[in-house]
Amino acid sequence: MNSSPAPASLPATDRAVPATSSAQKPRQLKKYHRREQRAGWAMLSPAVILLLLFVFVPAVLAFGLAFTNARLISPNPPVFVGVDNFVRLFADDGFYRALLNVAYFAVVVVPLQAGVALLMALLVNGKVRGVNFFRTIYFLPVVTSMVVVSLLWLFMYRQDGLLNEIITRVTFGAVHGPDWLNNTATAMPAIILMSVWQGAGFHMIIWLSGLQTISADLYEAADIDGVSRWQRFRYITWPGLSATRSLILITITIQALSLFTQVSVMTQGGPLDSTTTIVYQAVRAGFKQQETSYASAISLVFFALVLIVSAVQRYLTREKS
Amino acid sequence: MNTRFKRLLAASLTAATLVGSLAACGTGAGNSKDGANGELTLWTHNAGNPDELGAIQSIVDAYNQSQSKVKIKVQAFPQDSYNDSVVAAASANKLPCIVDIDGPNVPNWAWSKYLAPLNLSVDLSANLPSTLGKWNGQTYSVGYYDVALAMLARASDLKAAGVRIATADNPWTKDEFNGALAALKKLGKWDAPLDLGTAGTGEWLPYAYSPFLQSFGGDLINRSDFQSADGALNGDKAVEWANWFHGLIADGYAAQKSGKDSTADFLNNKSAIVYTGSWAADKARTALGDDLVVMPSVDLGNGPKIGGGSWQWGVTTGCKNPEAAMDYLSFSLKPENIAAVAKATGTIPATDAAAALVPGYEPTGKNRPFLDFSKKSAVLRPETPAYPFIATEFGKAAQDIISGADPKQALDKAVKNIDANIKSNNGYKN
Numbered sequence: 206m207n208s209s210p211a212p213a214s215l216p217a218t219d220r221a222v223p224a225t226s227s228a229q230k231p232r233q234l235k236k237y238h239r240r241e242q243r244a245g246w247a248m249l250s251p252a253v254i255l256l257l258l259f260v261f262v263p264a265v266l267a268f269g270l271a272f273t274n275a276r277l278i279s280p281n282p283p284v285f286v287g288v289d290n291f292v293r294l295f296a297d298d299g300f301y302r303a304l305l306n307v308a309y310f311a312v313v314v315v316p317l318q319a320g321v322a323l324l325m326a327l328l329v330n331g332k333v334r335g336v337n338f339f340r341t342i343y344f345l346p347v348v349t350s351m352v353v354v355s356l357l358w359l360f361m362y363r364q365d366g367l368l369n370e371i372i373t374r375v376t377f378g379a380v381h382g383p384d385w386l387n388n389t390a391t392a393m394p395a396i397i398l399m400s401v402w403q404g405a406g407f408h409m410i411i412w413l414s415g416l417q418t419i420s421a422d423l424y425e426a427a428d429i430d431g432v433s434r435w436q437r438f439r440y441i442t443w444p445g446l447s448a449t450r451s452l453i454l455i456t457i458t459i460q461a462l463s464l465f466t467q468v469s470v471m472t473q474g475g476p477l478d479s480t481t482t483i484v485y486q487a488v489r490a491g492f493k494q495q496e497t498s499y500a501s502a503i504s505l506v507f508f509a510l511v512l513i514v515s516a517v518q519r520y521l522t523r524e525k526s
Numbered sequence: 527m528n529t530r531f532k533r534l535l536a537a538s539l540t541a542a543t544l545v546g547s548l549a550a551c552g553t554g555a556g557n558s559k560d561g562a563n564g565e566l567t568l569w570t571h572n573a574g575n576p577d578e579l580g581a582i583q584s585i586v587d588a589y590n591q592s593q594s595k596v597k598i599k600v601q602a603f604p605q606d607s608y609n610d611s612v613v614a615a616a617s618a619n620k621l622p623c624i625v626d627i628d629g630p631n632v633p634n635w636a637w638s639k640y641l642a643p644l645n646l647s648v649d650l651s652a653n654l655p656s657t658l659g660k661w662n663g664q665t666y667s668v669g670y671y672d673v674a675l676a677m678l679a680r681a682s683d684l685k686a687a688g689v690r691i692a693t694a695d696n697p698w699t700k701d702e703f704n705g706a707l708a709a710l711k712k713l714g715k716w717d718a719p720l721d722l723g724t725a726g727t728g729e730w731l732p733y734a735y736s737p738f739l740q741s742f743g744g745d746l747i748n749r750s751d752f753q754s755a756d757g758a759l760n761g762d763k764a765v766e767w768a769n770w771f772h773g774l775i776a777d778g779y780a781a782q783k784s785g786k787d788s789t790a791d792f793l794n795n796k797s798a799i800v801y802t803g804s805w806a807a808d809k810a811r812t813a814l815g816d817d818l819v820v821m822p823s824v825d826l827g828n829g830p831k832i833g834g835g836s837w838q839w840g841v842t843t844g845c846k847n848p849e850a851a852m853d854y855l856s857f858s859l860k861p862e863n864i865a866a867v868a869k870a871t872g873t874i875p876a877t878d879a880a881a882a883l884v885p886g887y888e889p890t891g892k893n894r895p896f897l898d899f900s901k902k903s904a905v906l907r908p909e910t911p912a913y914p915f916i917a918t919e920f921g922k923a924a925q926d927i928i929s930g931a932d933p934k935q936a937l938d939k940a941v942k943n944i945d946a947n948i949k950s951n952n953g954y955k956n
Contacts, residue, residue: 274950278613278638293946387783387929473727476782476929492610493728493918496947 271501290502311461326412347406355470389479415449451522561847567622573602581870623845629835630907632659637911656834657876669838671873674896692821707779721797731921741826742767752910760937768933804896834904911954
């Protein structure tokens with residue numbers, strides 16, 4: 206990419222230089238460039254090789270396996286079976302149930318988590334004493350493993366758990382909470398609440414980084430103009446966060462679509478499929494049921510789905526100029 | 527030009543790796559190197575269970591000292607990742623000579639050619655039938671112990687409710703059982719008098735609940751040829767089971783989701799009867815003493831049934847020195863070895879000769895009922911390579927039924943999936 210511009214960039218001045226060095230200089234430059242390029246590739250290679258080996262190859266492999274009858278354990282080599290797995294998948298009501306659940310989860314979680322995170326970011330963006338303490342507190346759930354968080358909330362959500370105990374105390378015994386995770390109506394909302402609590406801290410940090418890129422001059426000018434707090438947010442902060450906004454939108458969406466850990470630990474997709482998800486079904490099919498090829502087919506469909514959703518979001522949030 | 531070439535190179539490299547790994551997926555487990563140089567490796571699932579691991583280690587030490595030709599080396603894995611490790615080792619052709627294996631998985635591993643048929647110098651007919659892993663008429667694995675399901679209760683509670691204590695010869699009938707639950711519930715001491723372990727997941731579901739189904743006269747699959755579950759898992763008897771099972775929850779006799787630790791809940795008096803395995807007995811007896819009663823499961827029509835088959839041992843097909851592996855297994859089946867493992871794990875010893883050496887399992891011993899239950903009512907989970915799949919489908923159906931799904935629909939769906947799976951694997955014939 207840089208072999209041709211080097212000689213061309215030496216126009217008139219070239220003549221003044223003795224002939225020997227004029228031939229030498231581009232060659233040296235070329236050599237230098239090549240060495241630099243080699244160094245670049247060498248530095249890239251560990252990451253690229255690992256990425257290829259552990260992300261790209263398995264992904265492509267999964268796409269291939271989706272069209273075979275490969276099993277996790279089998280004495281027979283996999284055979285190409287065409288689109289059988291996809292036919293089976295699209296005829297399975299469990300799959301549509303999972304799609305619906307994931308859509309429900311994403312539609313609620315994306316605005317809720319982004320909103321809560323933004324609110325927290327605005328709160329801890331001020332220059333008051335102890336702000337680092339609050340930043341740490343808000344970030345704590347993020348550094349706790351999701352499995353641990355799920356287990357803890359599992360106990361809190363029990364019929365006689367902490368949450369119901371609080372509800373009963375606060376309402377002086379008038380209201381008794383449901384058995385959150387064993388009720389088809391409350392299981393998904395319960396998982397949503399916990400997921401937002403766990404994930405919001407991470408997106409708070411991203412919002413915070415966005416907030417800090419907004420020039421203080423703008424706020425100063427606004428203060429001189431005597432704007433209200435709402436106007437400050439509406440006309441300075443919000444437009445200043447446009448890039449951060451699309452990043453957050455897309456990351457939360459992808460995270461929401463791949464809902465798995467909470468479901469696997471807390472409900473195993475139940476009760477009555479009210480919390481089953483696409484990734485949970487893929488893992489169940491691939492590992493518990495040993496149907497590697499069917500799990501691959503689910504993953505392939507999931508991949509296409511995420512791609513489409515992200516592309517649409519990217520298009521909608523593109524910079525219009 | 528340059529980058530385009532590199533891109534092409536990268537793409538073709540990836541494609542080559544892909545083809546290579548796809549081809550590798552197909553190869554069997556036949557070519558391990560273990561056992562070639564006089565050292566045999568033994569894999570076990572009990573890295574998290576020091577008592578059992580210790581007992582196995584001392585058998586291995588004793589064997590290594592008893593002869594000088596070969597040496598057995600123990601490698602322990604945590605139970606949760608054990609099966610995955612074996613599957614990974616099999617696809618990499620690195621299976622060890624000797625593996626332990628959960629009983630119901632034996633046909634699946636035998637079908638996949640992980641396991642070779644056993645050829646031991648000891649007579650296996652003395653073993654509890656549920657400690658042998660058989661498939662297609664051959665024995666592939668043998669265990670030192672089994673576990674048994676039972677109902678634990680306090681004699682004082684039963685007396686207070688006016689309920690008779692069930693015995694191995696005279697178990698509760700369905701009506702008696704429902705009557706007992708109603709009477710216990712009436713005492714008002716417990717929200718739900720019966721703890722069925724409904725918080726359990728995975729293998730617990732078929733292990734614990736398919737015996738009820740079998741006692742009703744249904745089953746997980748038609749055992750004549752293992753080709754279809756139609757009629758067995760969704761017939762009238764099965765629907766009857768599902769209605770009864772859901773009734774226990776609907777009537778408030780059992781919780782839709784019990785606590786994580788059923789035994790602890792029982793000991794803390796949160797339940798009157800706990801449906802659990804023999805492993806809980808010692809702890810319960812220490813806490814309750816003579817007030818504890820160990821009762822057989824309920825007779826729901828065809829006699830009480832309990833699941834059979836726990837962890838067992840097998841020799842892999844790739845082992846370079848199968849004679850030595852078989853010799854070790856034969857050595858390990860000496861009564862004193864079986865007794866040592868059973869003692870360490872609190873399980874039912876596999877033979878009567880060993881039972882005589884384990885305190886509590888002698889004919890009048892406190893744990894003897896478990897051995898009797900096992901002998902009398904153990905039903906093996908279906909001996910077919912389809913079992914792991916059947917287990918997940920039945921588990922899901924059982925959970926759905928507990929949550930109030932339409933029984934017939936839930937069971938029909940399980941049958942449909944099981945039959946499709948068997949068909950897509952050509953009936954699991956080899």
